Amino acid sequence: MPGNLTEAIVLRVLPRRRLPIIASYAGVAVIVAAAALIRYLLGAALVGYPVLLFVPAVFVCALLFDRGAGYVATIASALIAWNFFMVPGRSILGGGVPWLPVLIFLIIGITMSAVTEALRRTVRRLDQAERAKSLLLEELAHRTKNDLAIIGAAIVLQRNAASENAVKEALDQAHARVMLVASAQDRLRGNFADGVRLELAGYVEQLCAGLGELLRGVRLIEVEVECATMMVASSTAITVGLIVNELVTNSLKYAFPGGAAGTVRVSITAEAGQRLVIDVEDDGIGCPPDSSPGLGSRLVRMLAQQKGGSLTREDLAPGCRARVDLYEATTG
Template identity: 45%
Template sequence: MENLIAALIPKNRYGVLLRYTASLAIVLIAFMLRMAMADTLEAYPMLLFIPAIFLSALLFDHGTGFFATIVSALLAAYFFMAPIGSLAIGWAAAVPWSLYVLIGFGVSALTEALRRTAEKLHEAERHQNLLREELSHRTKNDLMMVISVLMLQAKGLKEKEARAALDSAITRIDVIAKAHERLRGGGEQGRVAIADYLEALCQGLGELLRDVRPIAVRVQADALDVRASEAVSIGLIVNELVTNAFKYAYPDNGGGTVQVGLQRRQDYLELSVEDDGVGCPVEVSSGLGTRLVRLLASQMGGAVERHAMEKGCRVAVRLPFAVDAGA
């Protein structure tokens, strides 16, 4: 609601003449609508002026709301209240007319208070988003520095296993860095456009892992915004599954296509990584990558399923997806 009010409020404060002229125009529009509906609203001579008062106070200030109240009260007294064509209000109409003026003044004052509150909330949210973006930028830079240090460390190692372990750590940190790179403000915490994030992530993984092998990585993901923490978990799962596909699906420098998918299915997300390689065994070794995938899925309340296909292997991860977690 505050975002709608903030969108209606003019960015600049207009001059007195323009504010009061615009307020008069709003009241006259309400007056013409009331004239057009004279038979329907005969018993409610001032009903359509209430929105005009609210809009004048919302767009400008309580002064224009007071002005709209007075002008509309005079118009109602002259054109719609007995005796018609005179400002001499009868005793029967004096009490409701006076109440209308008091209510109009009250609406104007409350509307301006609402307006100021909405402006403060909007400004606070904007400031919070700027702080979040700054924090995300610094975090990403720190992570990139860690990656650089680990890469230098890996180059100096001769043991293949130690170097492979550092390379795996580097790719996992890079997954987190990419999420922070695409973080944007919104809600209680930042969100990430998951389709663009996975596209960038898989492009980087393909360039890193394929060497000279003709292996393509394709991504087909729904356009969704997810929380940053969820994006990191999804990215880490994709990282492990795509890395495993490159390692085991195409032996002897074979080639093929690794297909990454993320689709929304009612109240859950279906994340899948599918290859057209040599297939997958029924029994899966409990390596670090496999354990990490199952742990991340479990933390998100999801489950992992592996399916052997006629050609290749498909791993599907089913993750809960709340309605307010996406765009």
């Protein structure tokens, strides 16, 4: 998306560490000199706009270096414009070099340098926070996987110590389900590089197959998937996976009480305006009457809001449909 591309460009352009003062001021000299040279070459085309090309020069200096470099670029640009590009006789006081445009330029340049410095620091902090969040999620996923592995190993030990075949069979099923949960955790974590686009249908089908596998031999509930062929960003795939996981799990838990059989259908379509629609529908007892959303519903709403979307529920009598709208660029 354009916003993500702009953010990536800004983060790539910004230096990782503060440059030495000499290097910063050398960069200022090069940028301001380049702006002055371009202004000189354009000549008559910019008559009446002596400081126009120096505004982006000041911005670039403040962005790449710091506000001090922006201040220096502002003063240097004003002096160059005053001495070489001002047209005498346009002062509001009459005669001489006009001082008002230079004064306005100085105010704009200094203000822009200060604001750009603040924005630069904010972008840096956001980037650091994003990296810290990613590290925390990786650590959480790693610990969860280890905990599930320990539980699986404990079940295997109990299975080996059991003497009755029925107990061994039950423990084998429990171990298989723990391993499937661990596999689902890996899929939801999403080992995808940031910005990579991937095919959504296969990802969702694999996820739902794992959820359906958890019920094999336990309950007669089918999980069906219909997903349009589309390419989405890896971050969007993870969001969709989390939403589908929560909605399908919610249907499996509450739509079919007393071991009733049924079907859960997952449908994902791409509509006009970069709109992604996720429908999870079951033929169970209907939507829960309780108006207070649980943790899963709050998580789905939060994920949808992050993508500019929303969660709605519709009682089908029988059955319930949960619909999530996401706004995200897709390619067929």
